[in-house]
Amino acid sequence: MPEDPSARYPSRYGELEIGPWENSGVASVARYTWRPPPERAAEFPASFALPLDALVGADGVRRFAPAAAETFLAHASVGGLAVLSEKHRLTPEERNSYRIRSYVHRQARGFREHLDRRFSRAMHLCVEGGASVLPCGVGLDGRGRGEEWSMAELRASGRRAGASTVEESIVLGLTEAARLDPHDPGELGPAGCAAIVRMALFDFGPADRRLDRVRSEEVRRRLLEAIERHDHLDGPAFRRWLFGEVDNVVHAVAKRSARGVGVSRPEVRTELLELAVEAHTSLADCVQAQMRAFASSLPERLGDAERIHFAGLFGKRDYLGGLSLLLVRDRSAWLRPALLDLLEDPADLRRQGVVLRMLEYGSMVRDRRAGDAAAKSRGLAKNDKNMPALTYDSDELLGEDKGADGAVDAENKRKQRPVERSIGTLAKVAASLRESRGLSCTCGTTQHWFAELESVADPVVIRDTCAACHHEVSVSVPHAEFQRLYSS
DSSP: OOSOTTEEEEETTEEEEEOOOEEOSSOEEEEEEEEOOGGGGGGSOTTOOEEEEEEEOTTOOEEEEESSHHHHHHHHHHHHHHHHHHHHTOOHHHHHHHHHHHHHHHHGGGSTTBOOOOOOSGGGGEETTTEEOOOTTTTOOTTSOSOOOOHHHHHHHHHHTTOOSHHHHHHHHHHHHHHHSOOOHHHHHHHHHHHHHHHHHBOOOOGGGOOOHHHHHHHHHHHHHHHHHHTTSOHHHHHHHHHHHHHHHHHHHHHSOBTTBOOOHHHHHHHHHHHHHHHHHHHHHHHHHHHHHHHHHOSSOOOHHHHHHHHHHHSOBGGGTTBOGGGGGGGHHHHHHHHHHHHHSTTOHHHHHHHHHHHHTTHHHHHHHHHHHHHHHTTTOBOTTSSBOOOOOHHHHSOOOBOTTSOBOHHHHHHOOOOOOOTTHHHHHHHHHHHHHTOOOTTSOOSSEEEEEEEOSSSEEEEEEETTTOOEEEEEEOHHHHHHHHHO
């Protein structure tokens, strides 16, 4: 084995205790426990320890993984902040900023905008009267060849890949689709990758909620002050305050004008989400610093292959918008097959692209939520299948004419039918128009746009907004073409 069993290795970077190696038949495993050096122990919580497991397979390469996944990020963030404070001589204000953002990160999963939903049943793939929430292009390759998969075809692909449950068939089916059409991290660039990651974390809603820089900084300051005033509470009390009263906090910040300019509650909530995204980045800084101290403490330094795996799991990655793989663990069930494949070769661009595409497929959660919300808002309205019906007045959407008294004439009344479509149908029309007209945005991706009808006259006007970079465009389309696209 690389090191002697049950030994301690002190260094100026920290002390490692390496437990005895055990052979599982497939790999050898040992527990590595990192502790701070004695001269810096006062900067860490009492009895601070960070355990990791090392696995060595037939290739002799050590692969490190958290021994306690549930608590690893919390411990690594505390240790990493101490390392950063010592290395960069952080001021008390800077240390407090990291600490506050750590609170926000820990609580962000409780925000109602946090995108976290499991697709464990076939019915979860559809809304309304059975319309699919599958993203456009699922089943096509990178050149647009092939045919888009139906919900049944997606699950069949998952079963061919080894799925034994409905949820596995959905996840593996989406993974197979992502492998057919992975993103190119180099083509997207850091900004495009970051846009995909942020939209996979939270539902930011309409992009026009964003504030200008001056108002954003003022609202951010007020939010941080409110959080700081309550950070003395213990964990459960802090969660009760943040979750039980967060709407009150948002309301209070919105009521107070930001330097003389009022802001709305949705705008304040958006700033809170932006703060949560920044909290992920701050935590990535801390984890990377802690794990560099861990690696520097190893008596036997990481080899080339070990270093690639170590950095791929614990380091900040451009293709993840500056986060580490551990920071997207909230999507572990969704990403598991793609992540396991990536960990075999963390530097492989195609495998990185599959993970990015799977993160992008998280838009299904947003579409499903939108469908659920639309159904809920209609209360008891049902269609002929006893399902919530998404209906539009057909004279507006499909162009029937009304008489002077507002009644639909006999011929049009005979033709009029409730139009049942997925909440994503308008989005698909907009996506088709973007593609045919070559429209794009500054972040280089057209996957996170919100489409809204501005006018139903002839021509129909659709306002299309990228929620990632906030680029906005109004698209006019003749009524006949809109009707064809909508009905197809």
